[in-house]
Amino acid sequence: MTHTPVPARLRGLAEAADLSRTPVDITAVLDHLVTHADTAAPTSIGFPGAVDLDHREVMARLGRRLWNNIGDPTDVGGTAHTRVLEQAVIAWLADTLTMPVDDRWGYVTTGGTEGNLSALHAARRRLPTARIYYSTTAHYSIPKIVEMLGARGVVVQAGADGEMDYDHLAVGVRRHRRWPAIVVATAGTTMTEAVDDTTRIRAVLDAFEVPGRHVHVDAALSGIPLALDGRLRLDDDSGIGSIAVSGHKFFGVPTPCGVVLIRDSLRREGAPVTYTATLDSTVTGSRCGLAAALLWHAIATHGREGHRWRVSEARRLAAYTVDQLTAAGWPAWRHPHAFTVVLPTPPAPVRAKWLLATDADVSHLICMPGVTQGQIDAFVADLTDSTPRSIPRPRPASSPTASISTP
Incomplete structure (x- = not known):
């Protein structure tokens, strides 16, 4: 079986976590995991996990x-x-x-x-x-x-x-x-x-x-x-x-x-x-x-009305994101109900900084509850700075609409 090489940023952690070593510095390993996750969090906007709820009391x-x-x-x-x-x-x-x-x-x-x-x-x-x-x-x-x-x-x-x-x-x-x-x-x-x-x-x-x-x-x-x-x-x-x-x-x-x-x-x-x-x-x-x-x-802790508010705020931010990307000359779209914003795949320097989901020439970001307007503005700024205006960008094949079964 072929093993994927450990990324450079994780080599130190992999060595510290090696259980064949004695003693294992448990505190250092846990600190590294938390620091790495905290550092990546501001640019992790491509996968669906809300970050606005506090679960510490239960934990x-x-x-x-x-x-x-x-x-x-x-x-x-x-x-x-x-x-x-x-x-x-x-x-x-x-x-x-x-x-x-x-x-x-x-x-x-x-x-x-x-x-x-x-x-x-x-x-x-x-x-x-x-x-x-x-x-x-x-x-x-x-x-x-x-x-x-x-x-x-x-x-x-x-x-x-x-x-x-x-x-x-x-x-x-x-x-x-x-x-x-x-x-x-x-x-x-x-x-x-x-x-x-x-x-x-x-x-x-x-x-x-x-x-x-x-x-x-x-x-x-x-x-x-x-x-x-x-x-x-x-x-x-x-x-x-x-x-x-x-x-x-x-x-x-x-x-x-x-x-x-x-x-x-x-x-x-x-x-x-x-x-x-x-x-x-x-x-x-x-x-x-x-x-x-x-x-x-x-x-x-939130009830139906609280969660409905979270839904509306996430959709509001997704609509804002589409508007900002489009105004910057980068075509983007979303289904009316969706938190997900679809766009042509950004250049490699942008993808290296921002965690997006990418499938060939299409990428997306997801405006989950807890993602902020500041994060979106920073992403759009990085995308604009790294993309020559003269590069043509494909537009979606059609204007998508939500199709949901209703009673």
């Missing part, structure tokens, strides 16, 4: 012991767990998504990938011969999960703005219409934060009278903001069977985590485990109770 109060939410979140036995807080998080998110009270189940996961795996595993247990449809802009975890499940995947093209091509979906469904369909819709694609329209997806499935279906929404970034808007719903009219969201993105929880919600009527109950007195209904078994507590704390 100080609960961070010194193991909180193990083993088994099903509805279990109440055992000690040193936070399942009561986990249940409150599940109820809050399900209520925000208008999910029927008598047809909901979920748990706190390690992140969006586990949420997708849990939902798609439940769907395939019910529809074992189903084809799993997902777009070319779906999260990279989806084809991996399809392979893990031993399922047959059908790749659907996406438009220039990142949204699923429903005509191409129809081509695939028509070809495989004899088999059930599991369709992965994305609410917030990785590069452009596009949202697939579940109403149009359902119309395609209806048109070909697919014998059995499950629509799953991978909503890692945009799910909570859209739910707070009332523009993403899991009520009976939605036709959506499951959803996965991240907790370390919009809520900025300082450990990767997420939530998966599945209609209770669409899954099988877990098997009982005698020695733990729990049901084995989750992917990982033992689960991080601290993550559930951090999510509960983030919700409890």
